[in-house]
């Protein structure tokens with residue numbers, strides 16, 4: 047498969063190059079040159095196909111012939127070994143639960159697939175890859191779990207001290223093996239700046255072969271298109287038109303849904319659901335894209351002021367606002383309205399939403415007769431236990447994978463928020 051840089055169509059890469067580099071040399075994002083169509087009858091035949099089987103077919107379409115069929119099948123089946131079930135709230139509203147993976151957030155799909163793909167690409171090479179990630183919470187946990195014990199790859203995660211939840215911190219700092227956590231005495235922005243400097247520091251190149259695992263990497267988007275098919279499969283018996291609401295921050299998840307539609311999945315409409323960081327809903331309304339500094343909310347995985355995957359959406363639609371508007375509607379809620387939405391889902395349907403999913407849930411008020419709305423439930427509510435319990439006034443059950451973390455010993459390297467300290471640490475290991 048050929049990919050091109052969103053900054054310059056003449057800059058091309060193979061899938062291996064795109065996955066290993068993450069960002070194109072001109073700082074653009076990689077996009078597939080063309081997105082193939084699924085064979086005739088594929089959608090009708092979804093009923094008889096497992097998520098694993100569907101995932102294999104889609105990844106084959108998106109990866110071309112760069113990976114032999116048997117190997118690709120194995121990558122998909124090892125990465126996606128957990129379900130994506132639908133829960134109906136009523137006749138035309140359903141939750142697509144994407145939190146059944148090890149870190150309890152949808153990012154497990156992308157991180158686990160990417161880990162196996164990278165590891166396949168460097169098989170047989172005498173290479174040791176070091177992945178640097180700055181996290182404000184969820185990404186770190188998924189990447190840590192996804193790459194845990196992956197041969198040839200180590201992961202170094204930088205997180206801001208005291209600014210991630212206890213559970214999130216435990217997800218990063220208790221694995222050990224090839225996962226190292228750096229606790230930075232600063233902010234998320236400090237962590238990100240330290241990672242960026244490391245990438246452009248020639249002094250590290252002799253010692254480290256660096257790569258990145260954030261959502262600009264095309265490998266994370268590929269498996270995220272699988273579950274749009276899986277959601278559709280589970281509601282197609284209703285015969286209703288399907289509308290899918292995607293709680294969005296960096297817009298990787300929505301981009302994957304739009305790619306699924308391009309491949310042939312008959313989604314009538316997507317809803318871009320956000321919190322007050324609503325640059326994309328604003329763009330859909332005014333036609334002007336105006337990035338700004340993000341503001342903190344209770345749906346903090348969506349506190350993004352300049353969504354990195356937005357440019358990919360523009361590319362998919364050849365920068366044509368009218369066609370973007372035909373497929374995507376914007377929606378947003380502030381924190382008070384998000385809490386009300388959580389209460390409504392619980393009081394009317396007995397369903398516990400996390401703050402991100404709750405915005406998706408509420409956006410389905412926009413669906414019309416003859417439509418069924420799916421909202422992506424992007425994280426398990428227990429990942430945001432304080433907000434959920436306080437809002438609903440109940441105690442919610444904590445899955446074992448989270449509760450066992452409480453007793454595990456944290457292990458992290460404490461560093462001041464300056465690049466020199468990180469550099470010294472890297473060079474002295």
Ligand SMILES: *Cc1c(COP(=O)(O)O)cnc(C)c1O
Nearest residue numbers: 294295296297298299347424425
């Ligand atoms: C990352 C994340 C999102 C946002 O996904 P994007 O692909 O960045 O738009 C939404 N909800 C949760 C729980 C997340 O962790």
